Amino acid sequence: MTALARLPLFPVLPPLRLPRLALLALALLCPLAGWCNVGAIERMKGTVQVLGTGGWRTASQGETLAEGERINTAEDSEALIRFTDGALMALRAKTQVQVTRYQYRQDKPKRHASLLQLVTGSFRFVTGLMGKAAPEAVRVTTPTATIGIRGTDFETAYVEERTADTEAGTYTRVIEGGTFMEGADGRRVEVDAGQTGFATSADLVARGLSSAVQVGLIRDPQGIFRDGSFDSTLKNLKQEGVNRLQQELRKQVPQELKGTLPGLLNDIFKR
Numbered sequence: 001m002t003a004l005a006r007l008p009l010f011p012v013l014p015p016l017r018l019p020r021l022a023l024l025a026l027a028l029l030c031p032l033a034g035w036c037n038v039g040a041i042e043r044m045k046g047t048v049q050v051l052g053t054g055g056w057r058t059a060s061q062g063e064t065l066a067e068g069e070r071i072n073t074a075e076d077s078e079a080l081i082r083f084t085d086g087a088l089m090a091l092r093a094k095t096q097v098q099v100t101r102y103q104y105r106q107d108k109p110k111r112h113a114s115l116l117q118l119v120t121g122s123f124r125f126v127t128g129l130m131g132k133a134a135p136e137a138v139r140v141t142t143p144t145a146t147i148g149i150r151g152t153d154f155e156t157a158y159v160e161e162r163t164a165d166t167e168a169g170t171y172t173r174v175i176e177g178g179t180f181m182e183g184a185d186g187r188r189v190e191v192d193a194g195q196t197g198f199a200t201s202a203d204l205v206a207r208g209l210s211s212a213v214q215v216g217l218i219r220d221p222q223g224i225f226r227d228g229s230f231d232s233t234l235k236n237l238k239q240e241g242v243n244r245l246q247q248e249l250r251k252q253v254p255q256e257l258k259g260t261l262p263g264l265l266n267d268i269f270k271r
Helices: 021-026 129-133 202-206 231-251 255-270
Strands: 040-046 048-052 056-058 070-075 078-083 088-091 096-103 113-126 137-141 143-147 153-159 169-176 179-183 188-192 194-201 215-218
Touching: 040 194, 048 113, 078 231, 088 231, 113 231, 143 153, 169 179, 169 188, 179 194, 179 215, 188 194, 188 215
Parallel strands: 113 137
Antiparallel strands: 040 078, 048 056, 048 070, 070 096, 078 088, 088 113, 096 113, 113 153, 137 143, 143 179, 153 169, 169 194, 179 188, 194 215
């Protein structure tokens, strides 16, 4: 595996500041039909299972998800999840993700909270309104790292077994925007667009599955990140979310604000 770059540590990323008009528009969004759940399976391929209070169940397209549930994709299977704030998560094959917490409160932004736990496998994540208005509220955890965002499109993978080409640990690659990666020892590194971060743990090193306890940037590893069946639709789905929000806002905001909505929401989603 490519040696990790020696990098200076970075401070916690400051929260994104949206214009007052943007915050007003977001505050005016009331609960919409179909947006009362944590999220739903927008598209799927193969076998997808969900672990809820009643045990494991086989999922179907359009099925809603609740906070605390775990989603599992089988071999040669994938799922695309749309969360209540418009965020999109494309689960690759043989992936398991726990939605530990997902609270999008349109009327109370300070209560926004998103905590997704990648147990195994990999996914691509495109942030929604929560990630734009309150990026500090969005976190992804793996067995060896915590990843924070700042309005972004990124991929994360957790590799459990060492191979000839890869070390065991967490890999994250940024497509747009930026993330930061923090290891179990508290060390942190910023990952910008086009960069890949890596974090392992003392436990994996002790078990001979990784060779170094460190967090840093690496060259893009071969075979870790691969396009999924739904990647080509992510851009269109993201724009659909913008269009839907624009339509709902036009119904609810004062007349004098309606002319500003198209540019306003597009600006929010670009962040």
